[in-house]
Amino acid sequence: MSNEQMQTAAYSKLTKADLKKVRWRWYFLGEASWNYEKMQGLGYCFSMMPVLRKLYPNQDELREALRTHMQYFNTHQEFCELILGADCAMEEQDGVQVLPAVASLKTGLMGPLAGIGDTLYGVIANTIFFSIGSYLALEGNPLGVIAYFIWALVRTFIRGQFIMLGYQQGTKIITTMSEKLGQLTAAASVLGITVVGALIASVVSANVSTVLTMGEVTMEVQSVLDQIMPKLIPVVLVAVLYWLLGKKGMTSFKAILLVLALGVVLGGTGILS
Structure with a gap:
């Protein structure tokens, strides 16, 4: 040893x-x-x-x-x-x-x-x-x-x-x-x-349902956005929420309520679907 x-x-x-x-x-x-x-x-x-x-x-x-x-x-x-x-x-x-x-x-x-x-x-x-x-x-x-x-x-x-x-x-x-x-x-x-x-990209769903009409020509806003960058609206929404959560006084619970309120208002007015 x-x-x-x-x-x-x-x-x-x-x-x-x-x-x-x-x-x-x-x-x-x-x-x-x-x-x-x-x-x-x-x-x-x-x-x-x-x-x-x-x-x-x-x-x-x-x-x-x-x-x-x-x-x-x-x-x-x-x-x-x-x-x-x-x-x-x-x-x-x-x-x-x-x-x-x-x-x-x-x-x-x-x-x-x-x-x-x-x-x-x-x-x-x-x-x-x-x-x-x-x-x-x-x-x-x-x-x-x-x-x-x-x-x-x-x-x-x-x-x-x-x-x-x-x-x-x-x-x-x-x-x-x-x-x-x-x-x-x-x-x-x-x-x-x-x-x-x-x-x-796979879970967050937010599409612009607005359709622009000029005479006999119609254009779906969502199609234009998809050509710029697919899933652009979900990315923007998540980015805004992330920014808000860094602000003083903002909590996760308040952010959830804000998302619910926006969903009701924008969905009810036909802006988003």
Whole structure:
């Protein structure tokens, strides 16, 4: 056995079962104790308890570890498991002496990982899967109803790998994962924009029904617009709504009411169909 293997065996105290306990605690109860003072701090500490009890049989050291993990903490739910895994690896190797570095790790990663997680999961993935599901449902495909539930299962499986990845990578996760996550976010953004663009053209229906008449000559306005750019009206309507949602005081609910009102007025007067 090499010196490195002997050193690893000397401090290797955690098992996969221990990490699973941490993971499932965080999965079910990480947000349950959310509060305005510590945010996810209490949930993080609760999730780490199985590991802390195993690593710190000394009560004074356990209390110090608890004080460290009870501090303010807030990040994305899924990506927190990367931090939990790295934390377990660090404390397993160096014990109570590494707690200041663990606190720095949590502080340094919670912001960037929150931004990446919110972008990937909260915006891009939700947009893609809800858009696909909506389109399938409009086509009468029953998969449209369960599209998001399928994504939820995939999402649960993916996040289950994060804590093991964080544990295996340890502190190297700061450098090795940052570039890869950035590339993944960029690729997912392009995919999300593509899906939304396709959804506008296939789902949003707004046609100008006005017909201009000059003597015996008639001209359909919609035909002229289609020659300029097909689906021009739906694109304009979506662009205007997007612009309005960026204005102060405008909410999604108000935008929906505005669309309903315009639909009634323009449809009733025969301007749009």
